[in-house]
Amino acid sequence: MSSAKVMVIYTGGTFGMTQNGNNALSPSRWDDIVAHISPINKEDFKQVEFTLESFDNPLDSSQMTPKEWVMMAEIIQKNYHSHDGFIIIHGTDTMAYSASVLSFMFHSLSKPIIFTGAQLPVTHTRTDASINLINAIYLAAAKVFRIPIIPEVLICFNKVLLRGNRSTKKSTFDFMGFESPNFPQLGRFNQKIEINKKNILQIPEIPTKFLFNICPDIITINLFPGMNFKFLKYINKSNEIKGIVLRSFGSGNIPQSQEFIEFLEEAIQLNIVIVNITQCKEGSIKPHQYGASLHNKNLPIINGYDSTLEAASTKLMWVLANSSPQDHHALMSKNLVGEITI
Numbered sequence: 001m002s003s004a005k006v007m008v009i010y011t012g013g014t015f016g017m018t019q020n021g022n023n024a025l026s027p028s029r030w031d032d033i034v035a036h037i038s039p040i041n042k043e044d045f046k047q048v049e050f051t052l053e054s055f056d057n058p059l060d061s062s063q064m065t066p067k068e069w070v071m072m073a074e075i076i077q078k079n080y081h082s083h084d085g086f087i088i089i090h091g092t093d094t095m096a097y098s099a100s101v102l103s104f105m106f107h108s109l110s111k112p113i114i115f116t117g118a119q120l121p122v123t124h125t126r127t128d129a130s131i132n133l134i135n136a137i138y139l140a141a142a143k144v145f146r147i148p149i150i151p152e153v154l155i156c157f158n159k160v161l162l163r164g165n166r167s168t169k170k171s172t173f174d175f176m177g178f179e180s181p182n183f184p185q186l187g188r189f190n191q192k193i194e195i196n197k198k199n200i201l202q203i204p205e206i207p208t209k210f211l212f213n214i215c216p217d218i219i220t221i222n223l224f225p226g227m228n229f230k231f232l233k234y235i236n237k238s239n240e241i242k243g244i245v246l247r248s249f250g251s252g253n254i255p256q257s258q259e260f261i262e263f264l265e266e267a268i269q270l271n272i273v274i275v276n277i278t279q280c281k282e283g284s285i286k287p288h289q290y291g292a293s294l295h296n297k298n299l300p301i302i303n304g305y306d307s308t309l310e311a312a313s314t315k316l317m318w319v320l321a322n323s324s325p326q327d328h329h330a331l332m333s334k335n336l337v338g339e340i341t342i
């Protein structure tokens, strides 16, 4: 009978929150909630050996920074060879950012890293925490349950399994909290666990590479009609910004403002890496489709294709920190771990 070793890392989030004096939810420590986490004590999982790790100070995920991303990554790296799968219990607010950045940090991943969380705390009678964690355990211990091993960073939430770097939080209240608008779901949790085998990444033949550097010196610019472009000059003046994720309109269109074009030209002169993604939830940048396309300006702006904001921004932070300047453009334009469709 096969068995599996699964590591569960608790970082915080609603999953483990309790109400404080003001009725506001804040994270509890692992020791205070572990008694409520029946899945890991369940008879059904007797073939699964769990290793439990917790952040010393569990967080609301709105407080996550690159420091915490690296903390999660380092725990996994240390235990990578001794475990079959990893589950990260995380707040939903920035789960898609953490899942995206970890997908870039672990190159040629050969085991599942599964993010999950909840919309109601595990102590609540109607909690979704237990079922989300149970589904994640099935995936992390895939060989025990004869499910395909998915060598990806995933989000397992409610009825769906999504590629982490394609996911985005879609609801503050719905149990179906996440979606992946530009990529098929990788699985569904119905009476059976159905895995979409044709869309999952293959187990690589080369060893996993760990690259955890992050450059936080980027910003995002969200265009809107009537935007006063004169404020943008402070970005270039800062001399510190190294990358910009530009959220343009539709298939990549921008206002035809001389002031804005001059800002972009100056940013490029300053070697700021600019990646263009769409504000639309669905669809991709289509260079030159319209006269107003940013890509008609003959500027070396990177096409972000159908990237989510979460994937584009964390990829930029990762590329800037882990490659030399002459490679930034090529790496950003490439599909590294299934995050874009070119």
Ligand code: ASP
Residues within 6 Å of the ligand: 012, 013, 014, 015, 059, 060, 061, 062, 090, 091, 092, 093, 094, 117, 118, 119
């Ligand atoms: N604010 C919470 C967090 O992201 C929300 C949640 O977990 O659902 O930590």
